[in-house]
Every structure is written in structure tokens, then in C-alpha cells.
Amino acid sequence: MIRLAGKSVYKGIAMGPIVVMKKNESQVKRMKVEDIQAELARLQTGIEASQAQLGKLYEKALKEVGEASAAIFEVHQMMLEDEDYVEAITAMISDESVNAEYAVAQTGDNFAEMFASMDDEYMKARAADVKDISNRLIQNLMGTAEIDFSEIEPSIICAEDLTPSETVQMDKEKILGFVTIHGSANSHTSILARMMNIPALIGVPMDLEKLENGTKAIVDGMTGEVIFEPTGMVSQDAQKKIAQEQEKLRLLQELKGKDNVTKSGRHINVYANIGGVKDVSYVLDNDAGGIGLFRSEFLYLGRDDFPTEEEQFQAYKTVLQTMGKKKVIIRTLDIGADKKVDYFNLGEEENPALGYRAIRICLKQPDIFKTQLRALLRASNHGNLSIMYPMIISVDEVKKIYEIVNEVAAELDEEGIPYKIPEQGIMIETPASVMVSDELAQLVDFFSIGSNDLTQYTLAIDRQNERLSDFCDTHHPAILRMIQMVIDNAHKYGKWAGICGELGGDLELTETFVKMGIDELSVSPSTILPLRKKIRETE
Ligand code: PEP
Ligand code: MG
Secondary structure: OOEOOOOEEEOOEEEEEEEOOOOOOOOOOEOOOOHHHHHHHHHHHHHHHHHHHHHHHHHHHHHHHOOHHHHHHHHHHHHHHHHHHHHHHHHHHHHHOOOOHHHHHHHHHHHHHHOOOOOOHHHHHHHHHHHHHHHHHHHHHHHHHHHOOOOOOOOOEEEOOHHHHHHHHHHHHHHHEEEOOOOOOHHHHHHHHHHHHHOOEEEEOOOHHHHHOEEEEEEEEOOOOOOOOOOOHHHHHHHHHHHHHHHHHHHHHHOOOOOOOOOOOEOOOEEEEEHHHHHHHHHHHHHOOOEEEEEHHHHHHOOOEEEEEEEEHHHHHHHHHHHHOEEEEOOOOOOOOEEOHHHHOOOOOOHHOOOOOOHHHHHOHHHHHHHHHHHHHHHHOOEEEEEEEOOOHHHHHHHHHHHHHHHHHHHHHHOOOOOOOOOOEEEEEEHHHHHHHHHHHEEEEHEEHHHHHHHHHOOOOOOOOHHOOOOOOOOOOOHHHHHHHHHHHHHOOOOOOEEEEHHHHHHHHHHHHHHOOOOOOOOOOHHHHHHHHHHHHOO
């Protein structure tokens, strides 16, 4: 039995097998091998694993997108069987006594170059395919291949850290908990854990190389501990705690259908934060009054190209229709900083959190922005939509946004496509926007305070840097005074103000926010009912 301590970001408890996610080492190293036969056998196992994955991908694609799109996986299977390709790899391993990964990488590059230099357009295009199959084979050899969630039973995910693009691809039904070596309480892994009601620990000093898939573990978000290979007694205790947790959740269910009203009769809107269409089920399950933050950038993550206007329209429409008359606030894309997407070609930056991100990308590359706005304006016809713009620092930005919205509306008019311009608000997540919130309030319909970024920029503390967590006082008076200022300025001009950052779900501050005059709190779905309970207990 091994006990390790970390920082808990969601206080649940779970027990089950682990799945270890190893980082994908992009650098393949040349190594000398003594046992050529063993290396050739390893290559064969890697090829078989890759063939099996491709076979499954073919079946899945066939069902979901049809024969024409699925055919590519058949082509990849054939290329993996190609005699010239396999012989070139085995010859390199035998003649030069090198490791299989290196031989595959070299052969993959040589073949790709050869294809790329051909005159025939079809053959040219095969260069990308040979690279793709070589990468798959290398990942299988290194043991860093993506996890096939359809194959595993519900598990505890152990990883160094998880990027938003990694979590977005996970089958949420299969996750019992998260345990990571890095990460911070405001990182998106933590946000996801809170949404799903599953325990998560960050900052756990585990050795991923020594952990094996399938090992039994307990993640205890209440004590902040993960226990690998627990003894029978420890497992029994955990089982009891899991039962108590379930009882607590059952009692909270009794609050469903009740109002979020203080003892003196003040009503607060309690909404939920989501990252995708599938998350709407968590919103309804927890009886939220609406969606206060739909992080639309999740539609852009974990894929190779921009989502089309139609794909976005369908996603927004589904959410709006499912929510009926309830308010749905969709934030326009907030790519950049920790949410990296290759096809945006954003390049490396010294300080990504202070860099080219969110509304800055939208204003500089209006084509990307317009596609999203078209989808939003069209979807607005199908429910109670509000749009919200992230990372605003000035009045000028809002004016530029409105110009673009008007251009989009004029284009839709011209094309005879039905649409509606919905309520438009902004996120207050930079100190600059707080300081000019009196002017901004005259321009927009509402404010939603993004306390995660507002805290990072006000305290000069990188929200991803776990080494700074001791310095990160989320109740810092500077933040609380800023929130008061924003609420007052909104009310001065008859607008409403809410909080959609993680602070909104901090129950120690609920009473303070109510006293400040907050109109709305948008929190992870798992916090909806505990927050309702807290509001109802507040004077
Ligand atoms: C915030 O910054 O508080 C916020 C809600 O946005 P995100 O966490 O997606 O940056
Ligand atoms: Mg933010």
C-alpha cells in the first residue's frame, strides 16, 4: 500500500483501477540495442497494436461518418503492411543495432520525403499518411498511445498534468477521479472535476513510470490523499465514506425545485458553467436556473481544423433547445494561454496568459470571429441566448465588437437567413475592465466577473503555477473591493452583475456576495445545490 498526499480540488471520494497517462515524448532518441531479436519482436507487437487501433477507428468512423471518411483508416492499415516500409525498418534495426522507435522515425521521414517529391498529387498527399502511421507506431512502442476509453472500465486517471484538449477527448462516463503531479486549483482539469462531481487531487508526487494500469486505488478528496493498492481494511473504510457521500448527495436532492432565496427574500440566479453540449445533462440533473458560462472554445479543442458555422450552429441550437426558456450565456472563444490549438498557429509566446488570446484573436482575425457570430445569431432564434465576450480591457474593444456583430447581421439579412441579436455582455476578468466598468456598463447588457483570471492578473499570480498556491489568497481584499465596484457600476446603469469564475462557488463568500448585491452566481453543476442550500440559510 502506498499513500501520497496532494491538494484536493473537489471533495469527493472514489475507488477503482487506475489508468496512467504518460506524456507523449515528441523527441525520439537513437539508442543502441544488444538484443536485435527482442527489438524486432517489440516492433512486431507495436505493429499489431497499431493495426488493432486502426481497425477499431475504421469501425467507429464507418458508423459515425460513413464509408468515404472511414476509408482512410483502411489505407493506413494497408500502409502498415507495406513490405518496403516494414523491411526498411527491420533492416535498420538489424544492420545498425538501433532501437525500433528510431528506425520507425527515420524510415517514416524517408518515405514521407520520397512521397512529397513525387509529381502525382495523390502520391504527394500520402506523405502525411506515412508520417501519421509512423507516429502511431512510435507511440505504441513508447507506451504513450492515447487511451481507448471505449475499452476501459471506469477508472482513476493518473497523469503528469492534463491539457484541456486531452480532457475534452475523454469519455466522461469512464472517469472516477483525477490525480495529477502538476496543475492548479483553477486549471481546467480542476474545473472539469468539479463539474462532474468527481474527486481530484493535484500536486501529487507520484512516479508514473512505476504505476501500472489496472492497479487499485482510492482518491480521497476530503483528506487530500491517494492510496495505491489499499489493504482490505482501508478499502472497507473508503467504501463507508463513499456511502456517506452518497447519502449527503441524496439529501441535497431534496432542494431540487426550490428557489435560491435568502431568509429576507432576496432571490439570486444560480446558473451553471459548461464546456460542451454533453454537459447540459449535468446542468439539468442539478436543477440549475440556466447556463451562466458556456466555454465555447471547447468546441475548437481536440480537433485538426476549425469547427464550421453549421457545426457550431447545431451545437448552440441543441443547448438552447434543451434548456427551453432558461437563459444560456455563451462566451465567444477564449483560445490561447492554457488552451492551445495547433491549427490556430498562434506561435510560441513568452507570456501566453498576457498574450494573443480570446477577444484579441477575434478582433485581429475577424473571419474566425464572424463564423462564430453567425452561428450564434442564427442559434439565438431557438432559445434564450446571451453572448458574452472574454478578456475585455476597453470601451473601444466593445465598440469594435458591435461593429462586427452589425456586419454579420447585415450579411445574414442580405442572405435572407433568420437570426436574432441577443443580449450582449462582457466578462470582467482584467483589472482594466474593473477600473472602466462605469463606462462599460453604459454599453453592455450585463457583467460576468471571471474571478479566475481577475485574481491572476490582480495578484500577479499565474493561475497554472502550483508553486504559487501559498501566495494565492483568493479572498484578497483587492479582489473583493473590485467585485463590489463592478456590481455598483452595473447597478448604477440598471445592468445586472454576476460571477462565473470559481470564486462564485466558494460557499465561504456566499453571504459576502449577497450583501454586495450580486445578481447571479454561475458555478460548476456539482455546486448548484450546495450553493442553493447556503443562500437559503443566509439572512
Ligand atoms: C475566469 O477567468 O474566471 C473564467 C470564468 O474564465 P476561464 O476560467 O475559462 O478563463
Ligand atoms: Mg478567464
